[in-house]
Each structure stands twice: as C-alpha cells, then as structure tokens.
C-alpha cells in the first residue's frame with residue numbers, strides 16, 4: 001500500500017525540483033541579456049535542470065550502502081589498492097567541474113574484504129554532490145572505515161579544477177592533491193610510507 005504513494009511523492013518532488021531549477025536557469029539567461037525563447041536556448045533550462053539533477057543525485061545516497069557485501073577471506077589481512085578511479089564532480093564554490101583520479105588503499109581486519117568495484121561505486125556516489133576536494137577525499141575514507149572497520153585506510157585524490165583554469169587565476173593544468181589516512185596509517189610510519197609509494201604508483 002505504501003510503495004505506490006511513496007514513488008509518486010518522489011516523482012512529484014523530482015518534478016518540482018526540475019521546475020525550480022528551470023526557472024532559475026531561465027532567469028540567469030535573462031540577466032545575461034539573452035533571449036531564452038530563441039531556438040538554441042529554448043530547451044536549455046530543461047537540459048540544465050536534468051543535468052544538475054543527474055550530477056547532484058548523490059546528495060541523498062549513503063556511500064556505505066555499496067560496501068554492505070563483505071567477503072570473508074580469513075587470513076587475508078594484507079594491503080588492497082585500487083588506483084586510477086576516474087571521477088568528475090562539481091566544485092561547490094563556483095559550480096564548475098573538477099575531475100581527476102582517486103587512489104584507494106585499505107588494510108583489511110579479520111579478513112573482511114569488499115568487492116573492488118564497490119570502491120569505485122563509493123567514489124561515484126560522493127562525486128555526485130556539490131563538493132570540495134578535501135571533503136570528497138574524507139567521505140571516501142570515512143565510508144570505507146565505517147563499513148569495513150579495516151586496520152587502516154588511505155585515499156589520495158588528484159584533480160584539476162576548472163574554476164582555477166577557465167576563470168580567475170587561469171592556472172591551466174595545475175593539479176591539486178589531497179591525502180587522508182585513517183587507523184594504522186596515522187600511526188605506523190613504515191606502513192604509511194610503503195602504502196603511499198604504492199598509491200603513487202612508484203612501487
């Protein structure tokens with residue numbers, strides 16, 4: 001009985017949100033001196049609204065939901081690394097893209113492993129939010145730390161920010177690197193150094 005009204009509510013909320021974004025985009029076009037009825041622009045508010053709904057659709061998702069499937073592999077408490085997970089997201093200051101690669105390492109505890117693709121799914125979910133690179137990196141590490149309770153997690157993100165390239169300082173090609181660690185990587189200097197060089201692809 002409940003599922004149909006809930007679905008209808010969700011669809012209605014999505015429709016209302018799309019209309020609100022369309023109106024805002026229409027107003028921006030007018031403020032820029034454009035004619036929103038001209039052929040090239042007439043569908044632009046709808047296109048932009050759908051695009052924002054898509055690229056910000058991770059706001060209400062919990063990235064930990066991807067990590068609920070745990071494989072028990074007793075005796076495997078050695079490092080797992082997935083490098084070069086490509087992502088795109090939107091900087092919350094300017095609503096311009098930043099994009100690059102996430103590199104993830106975790107040291108399992110008690111043989112608790114997750115599927116490799118699930119790590120990329122975590123990156124995908126937190127990328128579909130208005131973001132800061134530092135928070136994106138924290139959210140990936142926290143999701144893995146909470147869901148798997150590993151001995152340690154290390155996440156490195158390297159990205160180029162369009163708000164630094166196509167406007168403002170116009171620092172084309174600059175890369176921002178963020179690194180966060182949890183658990184054993186905070187305390188064990190040797191493990192930290194070894195894993196960092198693996199994350200950088202140096203080993």
Ligand SMILES: Nc1nc2c(ncn2[C@@H]2O[C@H](COP(=O)(O)OP(=O)(O)OP(=O)(O)O)[C@@H](O)[C@H]2O)c(=O)[nH]1
Pocket residue numbers: 091092093131132133134161163164168169
């Ligand atoms: N720490 C951090 N800063 C970011 C990120 N994305 C964009 N920024 C910065 O956010 C800052 C916003 O600064 P403001 O002075 O409020 O805005 P602004 O006048 O547009 O700044 P400029 O880009 O220097 O022209 C800029 O320095 C951006 O480079 C991010 O992911 N993390």
Ligand SMILES: [Zn+2]
Pocket residue numbers: 091092093094095096161163164
């Ligand atoms: Zn920005």
